[in-house]
Amino acid sequence: MKNKKTSAEREKDLNKVIKIDEAQIHSHLDSMVRETVEETLNRMLNEEADRLCNAHRYEHTESRKDTRAGHYQRKLHVKAGMINLKVPKLRKTTFETAIIERYRRREASVEEALIEMYLAGVSVRRVEDITEALWGTRVSPGTVSELNKKIYSRIELWRNRPLTKQYPYLYLDGLYLKRSWGGEVRNVAILVAVGVDEDGFRGMVGICESAKEDQESWRKFLCYLKERGLSGVELVISDKCLGLVEILGEFFPEAQWQRCMVHFYRNVFCDVPHNKVKEVAGMLKAIHAQEDKQEARLKAG
Numbered sequence: 001m002k003n004k005k006t007s008a009e010r011e012k013d014l015n016k017v018i019k020i021d022e023a024q025i026h027s028h029l030d031s032m033v034r035e036t037v038e039e040t041l042n043r044m045l046n047e048e049a050d051r052l053c054n055a056h057r058y059e060h061t062e063s064r065k066d067t068r069a070g071h072y073q074r075k076l077h078v079k080a081g082m083i084n085l086k087v088p089k090l091r092k093t094t095f096e097t098a099i100i101e102r103y104r105r106r107e108a109s110v111e112e113a114l115i116e117m118y119l120a121g122v123s124v125r126r127v128e129d130i131t132e133a134l135w136g137t138r139v140s141p142g143t144v145s146e147l148n149k150k151i152y153s154r155i156e157l158w159r160n161r162p163l164t165k166q167y168p169y170l171y172l173d174g175l176y177l178k179r180s181w182g183g184e185v186r187n188v189a190i191l192v193a194v195g196v197d198e199d200g201f202r203g204m205v206g207i208c209e210s211a212k213e214d215q216e217s218w219r220k221f222l223c224y225l226k227e228r229g230l231s232g233v234e235l236v237i238s239d240k241c242l243g244l245v246e247i248l249g250e251f252f253p254e255a256q257w258q259r260c261m262v263h264f265y266r267n268v269f270c271d272v273p274h275n276k277v278k279e280v281a282g283m284l285k286a287i288h289a290q291e292d293k294q295e296a297r298l299k300a301g
Helices: 007-017 022-053 108-119 124-135 141-159 215-227 261-269 274-288 293-300
Strands: 068-078 081-090 169-181 184-196 202-210 235-238 256-259
Touching: 022 068, 022 081, 124 141, 141 202, 184 215, 202 215, 256 261, 261 274, 274 293
Parallel strands: 169 235, 235 256
Antiparallel strands: 068 081, 169 184, 184 202
16 A cells, blocks of 8 residues: 655745755846846836937938947946846947936946845945845945935035925924944934924924034024024923023023923933833823813813
8 A cells, every 4th residue: 555645845845856056046136137128228228328318229311410430438337137138339429328327337226226135224334235146246435425425415415405385383303313424433422303383294494413412502403494484483382401491592582482292201200110101101191181271170080
């Protein structure tokens, strides 16, 4: 009588016969994608050259505007890796293509990935390793530095944009982050302003780096907001930072101030035993959920 094997045993026997090299498959797929991208882009470049010449290659017609003068090789980094482009040359005019910018060496998505890695805190050396693993080529520190200059210029344009809307509600807060400064890592204060406009939409109004969260730093930050056109502020919400609260009247004399409840909760929790935090949080939320001050006082009592 023959032994009947279970499905698990049959699958195990089959695995002995068929072995799949996943690394080789991935390598083959990457090669296929790269070749397809290269072929597609080169075909698009040729078609664009035909449109500029108003005739196909070797076609004799009276409507022809220009003729080919060969091509030049150009490398381009894309998601699939390095590809070789054959950029057409024309005799009368310079070939300007909408497919790829002149002198560009990387696809936009590759540059965006490099910028995102850097902003996420990945070191330059690590960025070099990642790019070599992903695209088969190592990006130099100089390239990363140039990309950083590009993104920083965009950030500065955004930071100094004019504020055309009115923001009746303004949230102010400071947080501390670490940054490299003169060869050492230090804590720096990041002053942030978030506004709610007249339509009820919330948005980032301004952000600024400072050495610390003191009165002079907040004064410069608020001055920077006013110079950009911040207006219509009726209520300012912040923590109980004395350096900030004391100078609000200088910039928003008509606005009222309200203590941020989140910061208030955190201050309370600092004086509450750890095993009672959840219970106290529930009590505070119940009090603040009341319709008016009288009901809140009754709930608190």
